[in-house]
Amino acid sequence: MPDESWVDVGSADELRQQPVQQVMVGRTPLALTYHNEQFGAINGACNHVGGPLGEGKLDGEYVVCPWHYWKFHCRTGKGEPGFEEDAVPAYDVKVENGRVLIRSTASSKRSRKAHEPHPLARTPKREEGPVRVLGLSTTVMTPDHPRYSTSEDLLEVGLQHASDTLKCETRLLRLRDLSFRSCEGFYSKSSRACTWPCSITQMDPKDEMDQVYEGLVHWADVLVLATPIRWGAASSLYYKMVERMNCIQNQETISNTHLLHNKVGGFIITGGQDNIQAVAGQLLGFFAEIGVQFPQFPYIAHSRGWSAEDMENNMRYVQKSQSLREGAIALVERCVQMAGLMVDGSLGACRTARGGRKAHELDTRAQLHGSPAAQQNPEVTPD
Numbered sequence: 001m002p003d004e005s006w007v008d009v010g011s012a013d014e015l016r017q018q019p020v021q022q023v024m025v026g027r028t029p030l031a032l033t034y035h036n037e038q039f040g041a042i043n044g045a046c047n048h049v050g051g052p053l054g055e056g057k058l059d060g061e062y063v064v065c066p067w068h069y070w071k072f073h074c075r076t077g078k079g080e081p082g083f084e085e086d087a088v089p090a091y092d093v094k095v096e097n098g099r100v101l102i103r104s105t106a107s108s109k110r111s112r113k114a115h116e117p118h119p120l121a122r123t124p125k126r127e128e129g130p131v132r133v134l135g136l137s138t139t140v141m142t143p144d145h146p147r148y149s150t151s152e153d154l155l156e157v158g159l160q161h162a163s164d165t166l167k168c169e170t171r172l173l174r175l176r177d178l179s180f181r182s183c184e185g186f187y188s189k190s191s192r193a194c195t196w197p198c199s200i201t202q203m204d205p206k207d208e209m210d211q212v213y214e215g216l217v218h219w220a221d222v223l224v225l226a227t228p229i230r231w232g233a234a235s236s237l238y239y240k241m242v243e244r245m246n247c248i249q250n251q252e253t254i255s256n257t258h259l260l261h262n263k264v265g266g267f268i269i270t271g272g273q274d275n276i277q278a279v280a281g282q283l284l285g286f287f288a289e290i291g292v293q294f295p296q297f298p299y300i301a302h303s304r305g306w307s308a309e310d311m312e313n314n315m316r317y318v319q320k321s322q323s324l325r326e327g328a329i330a331l332v333e334r335c336v337q338m339a340g341l342m343v344d345g346s347l348g349a350c351r352t353a354r355g356g357r358k359a360h361e362l363d364t365r366a367q368l369h370g371s372p373a374a375q376q377n378p379e380v381t382p383d
Helices: 150-164 200-204 209-221 237-244 246-255 276-289 309-320 322-344 364-368 370-378
Strands: 007-011 022-025 028-035 039-045 057-059 062-064 071-073 093-096 097-104 130-136 171-175 223-230 264-271 299-303
Touching: 007 022, 028 097, 028 150, 039 093, 057 071, 130 150, 130 209, 130 322, 150 171, 150 223, 150 264, 150 322, 171 209, 209 246, 237 246, 237 322, 246 264, 264 276, 264 322, 276 299
Parallel strands: 130 171, 130 223, 223 264, 264 299
Antiparallel strands: 007 097, 022 028, 028 039, 057 062, 062 071, 093 097
16 A cells, blocks of 8 residues: 555656655645755645745745745755744655655644834824824925925925914925835735735835835824826825835725824825826725725815926915915814814724625625525625
8 A cells, every 4th residue: 555644746857857846645735946956845835924935936045935935945945044933834845756756744844933023003092182194295396406386385385384383293305305116016915915014114114115114104183285287197106105005905906904094195286287187086095995985175276287387486476375375284184173073073984885895795706606696695705
C-alpha cells in the first residue's frame, strides 16, 4: 500500500520549470520552490495578512510574498534575517521515480514575531474639546516659488473664521507639502491586500500620507477640502490622495468596519474653466462612500467659464470678492453647526444596510454559478 503520509504533487521534470509555484496537499496550499537543484515546500499563507506565497517570487533562498513583500526561507519557512521568529510551516520533500512527494504534515510550526501595531490602527475615539476643522488644500505649485491660489485663499478665510469667531481648533494641510507615494494597486492584487492602515504607510515610515489619515480618521470633526479645476476635473493631487484613501473605503466593503464617525464635509471649488458640478459630484460621491456627511449646500464654487483664459483677472476677482469670502465663511459655519449637533448630541448607532453598497455581492455569486435559484429569487445565493 502507498504511504498516505506522502502526497504526490506532480512530475519532477515539470515542477523544476518554475522557481516558485503553488501546489495543494489535501486542502492546504503550499509554496513549492526549486532552487540550487533542490525542492522546498512551505505553507502558502503569509504570516502578515495571508498573501499567497505560491504566487510570489524567489529572492535568493527566500520566497517573497506578492502582496506586501514579506520573506520566508524556501525550505525552513523562517523569516528573513532579523525576523526569523516570523516563520511559516515547512514540509519535507523528496523525489522518487521522477515524482515530487511532499509529506502531508508539516515538519515545523507557524510562529509570529510580535509587531507593535501602527499608531493609526487604534480605534477611532473623539477626544473632548471644541469642534475640530481640518482644511485640505490640493493645489499644486512650484515648491520654491509659491503663487496665489484662489481655492486655498478661500479655504484660509474659512479656517480663520472657524478659529477666531467660532472658537474651533483648526489645522491646514497642503498636500503639496507632503511627500507621499501614489497608490500602488494593492487592491488590484486582492481586496485583502489593501489594508488599514494603508500598506504603504505601514511599510514606509517616510511616507507622509499618515498626516492625512491621522487628521481625517482620528482628529477632525469637519473636513473642508479646496481644489482648483484642472481640465474639468479636480486637482491631480486630489486624485493622488483619494486613491490612497481606498484603504478607508475598503474597510467598509470587506469587513463592514466604519473608520469615519460623525464627520462633516464641505468643499471649495474654483477655476478658470467650468465643470463645477461634475467636480462637486465626484467629491460628494467619494466622501459619501467613505462615510462623510454633508450640510445643506455643501460646496461653494467659482468659475469664469470656458472662454476666460485671462487667469490673472480671475485671480484678481477672487482676491477682491467679498461675496466669495462670505461664501467660504458661511460654508464653514454650516459644517461646524452640523458637526456640533453630532458631537454634542447623537445620531445614534444604526444598522448600515449592505444591499446596494459598493462590492456587496447580493445575487452576483449565484448568477456567476448559473444557479436556478437566482433566476427564481434574486435574493437567494448559494452557500
